[in-house]
Amino acid sequence: xxxxxxxxxxxxxxxxxxxxxxxxxxxxxxxxxxxxxxxxxxxxxxxxxxxxxxxxxxxxxxxxxxxxxxxxxxxxxxxxxxxxxxxxxxxxxxxxxxxxxxxxxxxxxxxxxxxxxxxxxxxxxxxxxxxxxxxxxxxxxxxxxxxxxxxxxxxxxxxxxxxxxxxxxxxxxxxxxxxxxxxxxxxxxxxxxxxxxxxxxxxxxxxxxxxxxxxxxxxxxxxxxxxxxxxxxxxxxxxxxxxxxxxxxxxxxxxxxxxxxxxxxxxxxxxxxxxxxxxxxxxxxxx
Amino acid sequence: xxxxxxxxxxxxxxxxxxxxxxxxxxxxxxxxxxxxxxxxxxxxxxxxxxxxxxxxxxxxxxxxxxxxxxxxxxxxxxxxxxxxxxxxxxxxxxxxxxxxxxxxxxxxxxxxxxxxxxxxxxxxxxxxxxxxxxxxxxxxxxxxxxxxxxxxxxxxxxxxxxxxxxxxxxxxxxxxxxxxxxxxxxxxxxxxxxxxxxxxxxxxxxxxxxxxxxxxxxxxxxxxxxxxxxxxxxxxxxxxxxxxxxxxxxxxxxxxxxxxxxxxxxxxxxxxxxxxxxxxxxxxxxxxxxxxxxxxxxxxxxxxxxxxxxxxx
Numbered sequence: 341x342x343x344x345x346x347x348x349x350x351x352x353x354x355x356x357x358x359x360x361x362x363x364x365x366x367x368x369x370x371x372x373x374x375x376x377x378x379x380x381x382x383x384x385x386x387x388x389x390x391x392x393x394x395x396x397x398x399x400x401x402x403x404x405x406x407x408x409x410x411x412x413x414x415x416x417x418x419x420x421x422x423x424x425x426x427x428x429x430x431x432x433x434x435x436x437x438x439x440x441x442x443x444x445x446x447x448x449x450x451x452x453x454x455x456x457x458x459x460x461x462x463x464x465x466x467x468x469x470x471x472x473x474x475x476x477x478x479x480x481x482x483x484x485x486x487x488x489x490x491x492x493x494x495x496x497x498x499x500x501x502x503x504x505x506x507x508x509x510x511x512x513x514x515x516x517x518x519x520x521x522x523x524x525x526x527x528x529x530x531x532x533x534x535x536x537x538x539x540x541x542x543x544x545x546x547x548x549x550x551x552x553x554x555x556x557x558x559x560x561x562x563x564x565x566x567x568x569x570x571x572x573x574x575x576x577x578x579x580x581x582x583x584x585x586x587x588x589x590x591x592x593x594x595x596x597x598x599x600x601x602x603x604x605x606x607x608x609x610x611x612x613x614x615x616x617x618x619x620x621x622x623x624x625x626x627x
Numbered sequence: 628x629x630x631x632x633x634x635x636x637x638x639x640x641x642x643x644x645x646x647x648x649x650x651x652x653x654x655x656x657x658x659x660x661x662x663x664x665x666x667x668x669x670x671x672x673x674x675x676x677x678x679x680x681x682x683x684x685x686x687x688x689x690x691x692x693x694x695x696x697x698x699x700x701x702x703x704x705x706x707x708x709x710x711x712x713x714x715x716x717x718x719x720x721x722x723x724x725x726x727x728x729x730x731x732x733x734x735x736x737x738x739x740x741x742x743x744x745x746x747x748x749x750x751x752x753x754x755x756x757x758x759x760x761x762x763x764x765x766x767x768x769x770x771x772x773x774x775x776x777x778x779x780x781x782x783x784x785x786x787x788x789x790x791x792x793x794x795x796x797x798x799x800x801x802x803x804x805x806x807x808x809x810x811x812x813x814x815x816x817x818x819x820x821x822x823x824x825x826x827x828x829x830x831x832x833x834x835x836x837x838x839x840x841x842x843x844x845x846x847x848x849x850x851x852x853x854x855x856x857x858x859x860x861x862x863x864x865x866x867x868x869x870x871x872x873x874x875x876x877x878x879x880x881x882x883x884x885x886x887x888x889x890x891x892x893x894x895x896x897x898x899x900x901x902x903x904x905x906x907x908x909x910x911x912x913x914x915x916x917x918x919x920x921x922x923x924x925x926x927x928x929x930x931x932x933x934x935x936x937x938x939x940x
Contacts, residue, residue: 349659392904578902580663586690621686
């Protein structure tokens with residue numbers, strides 16, 4: 341509750357229609373480009389979009405939340421938003437099956453954004469699976485602030501690494517890990533993380549990916565001065581703060597643990613404030 | 628050709644310009660939805676059930692989508708009554724929203740204590756007494772499943788604020804004889820009834836082969852339960868035609884709201900539909916206005932319970 345400021349919840353969010361400009365398969369994922377208009381001006385790396393799926397007579401009543409991969413204000417479409425979607429469940433499969441020209445109902449931008457430093461820093465961006473998607477847009481912004489941007493990507497197999505060619509240009513270095521060794525180095529992104537942090541004088545880690553990866557990074561860097569901004573993934577019903585389903589146990593300044601909504605107080609959180617060991621449990625009641 | 632419709636309604640002595648309300652637990656305390664429509668444009672904001680003390684609620688996962696519905700297992704997470712009355716209610720009143728405060732307790736005394744605290748705040752339209760939240764550790768705490776416990780809770784609240792604020796008792800459909808429970812709470816002093824709370828359900832994850840929700844069971848909501856709501860409202864309105872009903876359960880269109888009104892609801896709360904569509908309330912309100920007009924109703928009140936007319940004739 342501590343981070344909640346009245347009148348600022350969902351403050352830039354709009355509900356509107358968007359048109360599918362293109363929908364391409366990239367490895368295990370779909371790269372979906374939406375024409376969304378002026379709302380791109382309010383979108384920041386880390387924000388997400390909530391999309392109604394299944395059409396009007398769908399039995400799927402809840403929106404699906406996706407990290408906004410990147411936005412562009414180019415003239416051809418007025419404003420476009422890119423999503424990287426893994427066709428996991430029935431909602432994301434429906435979205436991945438949409439032909440060009442389809443109209444969808446979106447609410448965006450939602451959630452917190454990655455904090456952007458005012459001074460040039462050494463940043464390490466770590467993505468797990470399609471969690472890499474918002475990191476390339478973030479890398480672009482960090483480069484404009486003259487930051488040094490290194491990136492580590494990991495996935496179970498090579499087909500689940502998302503690393504577009506143009507994205508690679510916005511980072512100083514890119515290292516890929518796969519658990520089966522089918523692409524890059526065999527192993528996980530956390531393999532030699534502390535060495536990389538030390539050797540490259542990393543100031544801030546920005547991460548997005550599975551909760552286990554975010555937790556492992558937090559634990560590894562807990563003995564260092566590195567700030568860890570992570571974009572969490574919890575299942576959500578609404579994405580706008582009203583359903584209270586996507587909560588995570590987070591410590592506030594007073595040391596109190598409260599169940600914080602990852603949709604409006606996240607998805608980007610300071611990893612050191614998340615009580616990873618309590619996820620899926622209920623903290624002790626404070627009086 | 629469409630005639631203007633008088634959409635106003637009353638629950639006890641509380642007047643509302645329109646019959647479309649948020650549903651408790653599906654709008655938090657209104658701030659989140661205020662980005663999508665002015666809160667004063669709908670009938671009322673029914674706030675999330677608040678308890679005496681701050682509460683963490685149940686462990687995650689707290690949600691499972693089901694065909695045309697969802698299960699939730701929040702467990703009344705909230706800031707506690709003091710913070711709520713100090714921060715949330717004044718903000719809502721500033722927005723010129725009409726406020727129905729929903730309260731929930733673990734004991735009969737807690738409800739009375741909560742009701743007493745409401746007396747200190749002016750501007751509240753009504754109190755919803757949630758005696759039917761399914762997401763509590765001890766199912767024995769679901770007062771609304773026990774006629775005697777239901778009566779005693781409402782009696783305690785009535786002794787504290789009866790006559791000052793309309794008392795709306797929120798009931799569970801998970802009972803054998805709903806009209807009997809309804810009659811009991813009305814006799815104890817409820818001015819109106821809120822029907823229905825969620826229906827107790829469970830999803831088992833076939834990968835882990837264990838209950839999916841952290842709390843194991845959850846409350847089913849959404850279009851899947853609308854027929855249950857229509858039946859409950861119809862039965863209770865037939866038994867107690869003079870008692871106003873705040874109907875809810877799976878309403879996602881003006882037609883759905885109209886159906887609950889025909890069954891006997893004087894007002895309709897929209898809950899889960901807001902999760903999928905943040906502007907659902909205003910859409911439903913406009914659709915309802917058009918349907919009432921198209922069906923030739925000059926006032927909303929004429930349509931309340933209209934489906935009962937043959938039996939009454």
